[in-house]
Amino acid sequence: MEISPRRLLPTIAVLCAAGLVAGCSGASEDSSPWEQSRNSTRAVPPPQAVNDLQSDYETVIKNVLPSVVQIESGDSLGSGVVYDSKGHVITNAHVVGDGRSFLVTIATGEEPLTAKLVSSYPEQDLAVIKLDRIPTGLKxxxxxxxxxxxxxxxxxxxxxxxxxxxxxxxxxxxxIGRTVTESAADGGTGATIGNMVQTSAAINPGNSGGALVNLDSEVIGIPTLAATDPGLGEAAAPGIGFAIPVSMVTTVADQIITTGKVTDSGRAALEITARTVLDDNYQPAGVAIVEVVPGGAADRAGLRAGDIITKIDSDEITTITSLAETLAPDKPGQEVVVGYLRDGKSRTTRVTLGEI
Incomplete structure (x- = not known):
């Protein structure tokens, strides 16, 4: 399943359909009792639970929508969320791209404000920008x-x-807990991101970097990806979208705002340089270690250049992507069993994971 970031669509086509309606008047004098009963039933107010839910929706929208902004980065459009009263805005790294300056439109409908990049963290597809001027009422x-x-x-x-x-x-x-890999070919960063929140709420181009919100008016994720269906010509698969979890959002944003960069990713790694290898049928068959970081996780476990990783715990490893997806939910310091080939012989070793 390919995953595409939800960033930009240059043009919009709005299609409207008109329906033919007949017999929409009230009951006539000749209406049967059943018809009269059916028509009178339509006038009954919705159940209280429906009214309560609608009221909840309206409250959440009123509370959160003023904190959601539109970001223009070159020819691209995306979204962002106001992070603090100092003008910091959190968004996706693929929204800002290679840009350094942006136009930000806040929900009040003012003229676009200028903003500059604080730092981007493509490994988790997150970035922070900062408004050059803090408007009155920024929420x-x-x-x-x-x-x-x-x-x-x-x-x-x-x-x-x-x-x-x-x-x-x-x-x-x-x-919850989904691990997905962005399609770099579709404008993403190519990042493999763990612990994603899957949602049926529609995520379309331009939603990237916005807010996924619960009924307590809290942001619980940053909408980032939508699944695509190769059987539909790479069209978006309806009702399958993904958001970066709020725990990772705040971890990355706080570090960028404090230090200008991410100093503690919280993401596990073998601390190797590697490449996918193919078998005799030209099929992916493992990940060959090209280089180990001296003193890093793999080095401490005795792995070395030339070893071919084929398994992490019970997960088969055939490509660099599958290795990244397997490690994505893990944490630095966690121990895993690595299966590998050395000189054609199968071996295993225990590795205490390092950090990206």
Whole structure:
């Protein structure tokens, strides 16, 4: 399954369809009792639960949408979330791209404000920019707790899909703990990102960098990717989108704002340089170590250049991507069993993971 970032679509086509409606008047004098009953039923107010849910939606939108901005980076459009009262805005690294300066439109509809890049962290597809001028009434978003995110939870996605600023879609949390790899060919960073939140809320081009929000008006993730279906000509697979979890968002943003860069990624690594190798049928068959970092995780475990990694714990490793996806949920300091080939013979070793 290919994964595409949700950033830019240059033009928008809006299709409207008109339907033919007949028999929409109230009950006539000749209407049957059943018809009269059916028509009168339509006038009954919705159940209180529906009213309550609608009220919840409206409250969340009122609370959070002012914190969601539109970002112009060259010819690209994306979204961002106001992180603090100092004018820092969190977004996706693939939204800012190679840009250093940006135009940011806040929800109040003022003229676009200028902003500059603080730092980008493509490895997790996150970036922080800062407004050159802090407008009156700038409202930072409230960020939630990743540990409370559960499957089935109602969520709203806010951003600027297709350039339509301040747009809102709704859905649920469809899954947690997903590991996905961005398609660099479609404008992404090529990053493999672990612990993603899967959602059925629509994520379209331009939603990247916006807010995935719970009914407590808390940001629980940054919408970043939508799955594509090769069977549909790489069109987006409906109802399958992914957001970077709030725990990683705040970890990266706090470090960038404090030090100007990410100093502690929290992501595990074998601390090697490697490449995918092919078997006699030209099929991916493992990851060959090209170089080990002296004193790093692999080096301490006795791995060396020329070894071919084929397994991490029970997971088969055939490519660089599969290695990255397997390690994505792990943490530095965690111990794994690495299966590998050396001189054609199968071996295993225990590795205490290092950090990217």
């Amino acid at each position: 930072p978003a409230k960020f939630g707790d990743a540990s409370t995110v559960t499957v089935g939870q109602i969520v709203l996605a806010m951003g600027s899909p297709l350039g339509l600023s301040s747009s809102v879609t709704q859905g649920i949390v469809s899954g």
